[in-house]
Amino acid sequence: MVxxxxxxxTAKQSIAHGSPDASDMIxxxxxxxxxxxxxxxxxxxxxxxxxxxxxxxxxxxxxxxxGKSTLLNIIGLLDAPxxxxxxxxxxxxxxxxxxxxxxxxxxxxxxIFQTFHLINDLSVIDNVEIPLLYRKGSSGSERRSLAxxxxxxxGLSARVHHFPSQLSGGQQQRVAIARAIVGNPKIxxxxxxxxxxxxxxxxxxxxxxKSLNQTEGTTIVMVTHDPRQADKTERIIRLxxxxxxx
Amino acid sequence: xxKHMIKLVWNRKRVNILIMIEIxxxxxxxxxxxxxxxxxxxxxxxxxxxxxQNVWRIGIxxxxxxxxxxxxxxxxxxxxxxxxxxxxxxSKAETVRQLAxxxxxxxxxxxxxxxxxxxxSNSTMxxxxxxxxxxxxxxVDIVSDDFxxxxxxxxxxxxxxxxxxxxxxxxxxxxxQLMARELFGDSDPIGKEPRRPKKGPDKEQSNEPPRRIVxxxxxxxxxxxxxxxxxxxxxxxxxxxxxxxxxxNMLIKVRPGATAALEERLIxxxxxxxxxxxxxxxxxxxxxxxxxxxxxxxxxxxxxxxxFLMIMVAMGLTGVLWQNVTQRTREIGLRRAKxxxxxxxxxxxxxxxxxxxxxxxxxxxxxxxxFQILKVIDFISLRVYVMSMIISVILIYALTVLCGLxxxxxxxxxxxxxxxxxx
Ligand SMILES: Nc1ncnc2c1ncn2[C@@H]1O[C@H](COP(=O)(O)OP(=O)(O)O)[C@@H](O)[C@H]1O
Ligand SMILES: [Mg+2]
Numbered sequence: 001m002v003x004x005x006x007x008x009x010t011a012k013q014s015i016a017h018g019s020p021d022a023s024d025m026i027x028x029x030x031x032x033x034x035x036x037x038x039x040x041x042x043x044x045x046x047x048x049x050x051x052x053x054x055x056x057x058x059x060x061x062x063x064x065x066x067g068k069s070t071l072l073n074i075i076g077l078l079d080a081p082x083x084x085x086x087x088x089x090x091x092x093x094x095x096x097x098x099x100x101x102x103x104x105x106x107x108x109x110x111x112i113f114q115t116f117h118l119i120n121d122l123s124v125i126d127n128v129e130i131p132l133l134y135r136k137g138s139s140g141s142e143r144r145s146l147a148x149x150x151x152x153x154x155g156l157s158a159r160v161h162h163f164p165s166q167l168s169g170g171q172q173q174r175v176a177i178a179r180a181i182v183g184n185p186k187i188x189x190x191x192x193x194x195x196x197x198x199x200x201x202x203x204x205x206x207x208x209x210k211s212l213n214q215t216e217g218t219t220i221v222m223v224t225h226d227p228r229q230a231d232k233t234e235r236i237i238r239l240x241x242x243x244x245x246x
Numbered sequence: 247x248x249k250h251m252i253k254l255v256w257n258r259k260r261v262n263i264l265i266m267i268e269i270x271x272x273x274x275x276x277x278x279x280x281x282x283x284x285x286x287x288x289x290x291x292x293x294x295x296x297x298x299q300n301v302w303r304i305g306i307x308x309x310x311x312x313x314x315x316x317x318x319x320x321x322x323x324x325x326x327x328x329x330x331x332x333x334x335x336x337s338k339a340e341t342v343r344q345l346a347x348x349x350x351x352x353x354x355x356x357x358x359x360x361x362x363x364x365x366x367s368n369s370t371m372x373x374x375x376x377x378x379x380x381x382x383x384x385x386v387d388i389v390s391d392d393f394x395x396x397x398x399x400x401x402x403x404x405x406x407x408x409x410x411x412x413x414x415x416x417x418x419x420x421x422x423q424l425m426a427r428e429l430f431g432d433s434d435p436i437g438k439e440p441r442r443p444k445k446g447p448d449k450e451q452s453n454e455p456p457r458r459i460v461x462x463x464x465x466x467x468x469x470x471x472x473x474x475x476x477x478x479x480x481x482x483x484x485x486x487x488x489x490x491x492x493x494x495n496m497l498i499k500v501r502p503g504a505t506a507a508l509e510e511r512l513i514x515x516x517x518x519x520x521x522x523x524x525x526x527x528x529x530x531x532x533x534x535x536x537x538x539x540x541x542x543x544x545x546x547x548x549x550x551x552x553x554f555l556m557i558m559v560a561m562g563l564t565g566v567l568w569q570n571v572t573q574r575t576r577e578i579g580l581r582r583a584k585x586x587x588x589x590x591x592x593x594x595x596x597x598x599x600x601x602x603x604x605x606x607x608x609x610x611x612x613x614x615x616x617f618q619i620l621k622v623i624d625f626i627s628l629r630v631y632v633m634s635m636i637i638s639v640i641l642i643y644a645l646t647v648l649c650g651l652x653x654x655x656x657x658x659x660x661x662x663x664x665x666x667x668x669x
Contacts, residue, residue: 079663106585121257134585
């Protein structure tokens with residue numbers, strides 16, 4: 001068993017030596033993010049360097065407004081950095097077109113949000129199928145069976161035709177996880193996935209994530225406020241005011 | 247993806263039904279305007295069956311008998327039937343003969359004929375005939391033997407009226423092809439004596455000789471190029487002692503290039519032949535312009551109103567769609583996060599709109615078809631009806647897609663990180 005401190009150290013070393021490790025799933029080098037609105041400039045991230053290895057389960061912690069979501073959005077290609085270099089699974093994504101970014105989001109990444117972001121007018125199974133709709137050459141029955149498998153993995157096979165409003169918060173988050181994993185992504189990004197849930201439901205969600213990490217080898221990056229949940233992960237990255245702190 | 251969009255549209259029916267209703271009503275209004283336009287264009291492209299160029303109408307009014315004349319001029323559903331007093335009839339026939347002779351003396355005049363109703367005039371006579379128990383309605387004019395030449399009517403079967411019809415045991419009639427087909431289908435109408443209905447304004451009278459079809463003309467659309475082709479029958483005026491009343495119109499064909507000076511000379515000459523009558527001359531080409539203006543005005547007005555409504559609908563629809571996109575910011579952000587390209591988002595917003603339009607149009611088409619199926623608008627042919635429907639459907643799709651372009655573009659501008667940022 002490797003301790004999180006050790007992994008943290010090795011990651012830093014590999015970046016410092018400028019020799020990217022082939023097993024790095026996510027690499028960030030000197031990443032900056034500045035929001036400019038009218039005359040106000042907010043530095044949300046500054047000089048972020050990190051390497052997350054394949055199969056790692058790490059958490060990002062920090063006070064509110066410290067840039068956790070911003071960091072996750074940049075990893076998830078939902079936002080572009082103002083500076084620095086981002087590599088996802090060996091791909092330098094900075095020069096990617098909208099189409100290529102969309103493909104990486106679709107095939108390599110799965111996103112889970114604090115507020116689930118389910119589409120209320122679609123049934124559970126239709127929600128779970130969404131990522132597959134943006135994938136070429138999958139038939140309706142293929143999509144259906146993949147979605148059912150994903151729901152089975154999160155233990156929701158019995159709620160396939162329910163609508164989100166008919167489910168508890170924990171169940172809704174499990175639907176969101178099923179949706180995130182339906183396309184077999186290599187990386188799962190979770191922004192405070194347990195933030196809207198009570199501790200028991202939060203634990204359930206953590207169990208699901210943990211088992212995905214262990215059985216599928218999915219790399220998971222999770223933002224959390226909850227030290228109890230963070231302790232269940234292999235490594236913690238701490239942010240304060242847009243900077244990494246050790 | 248289409249199935250997914252249909253599902254979404256269906257599950258959001260509460261929001262979408264309003265857009266659907268808007269599209270449905272727009273379709274109905276647009277269809278009405280387009281139907282009018284297509285109907286007119288279709289009519290315009292068909293031959294009217296006569297030549298109006300160089301034909302002048304000379305209105306004849308008998309000053310002693312003014313009221314009768316005015317009454318018959320405006321009569322509808324009624325062929326004049328009241329016999330005048332025998333003595334008066336006699337002198338009237340003589341006067342009419344004199345008038346014809348006087349006008350024929352002019353070298354510029356090629357043909358002289360009489361008609362009860364002139365083409366492009368506001369008067370109409372209608373009648374009905376018994377077509378196997380179903381009354382067949384038709385327009386009527388009572389004209390002299392020279393009418394066919396003066397107006398250039400095309401006889402396609404049989405012959406026009408002539409002297410050989412004098413003193414026969416039948417009244418000769420000439421009908422148009424449309425009516426021949428309606429009465430007899432493909433069989434030969436010549437020599438047939440269709441029965442008149444037992445009841446109604448033109449009912450059978452035992453003392454009257456039967457009407458016999460002696461000829462068929464291509465067509466005669468007395469109201470001109472914008473009027474639909476309708477059943478039409480010509481009956482024969484004979485200027486003899488049995489003549490019931492003076493015909494209201496003399497229709498003369500003049501040489502090309504005849505001027506207003508000829509009109510004056512004609513009036514003077516006519517006035518000298520019949521002091522108790524008054525005359526007015528008007529070229530058919532001028533009557534045609536007036537008639538066409540009257541016919542076109544409502545279609546143009548309807549078209550303008552429809553166009554105005556379409557603009558209002560377009561603005562309203564754009565607003566509603568824009569608002570819908572705003573309300574779906576999170577959903578769109580989520581789809582982007584899950585791998586939708588900007589293009590896919592654009593296609594989805596437009597695609598859903600097309601699906602909603604299709605529902606609205608389907609209902610519109612079903613309702614509009616009922617009018618045709620139930621024969622509510624029977625003077626418009628199925629062809630014109632279907633064509634108008636196709637044009638309206640295309641235009642409504644074009645309109646909705648046009649309205650959806652801007653909101654769809656706005657949807658692609660939604661930034662996923664901001665859209666998914668919770669407060
Ligand atoms: N779209 C934006 N425009 C301007 N400022 C933003 C935007 N998103 C985030 N910020 C700012 O960036 C900083 C980091 O935000 P965020 O990453 O959401 O923090 P956290 O998730 O750690 O609470 C905050 O000061 C926030 O106000
Ligand atoms: Mg956050």
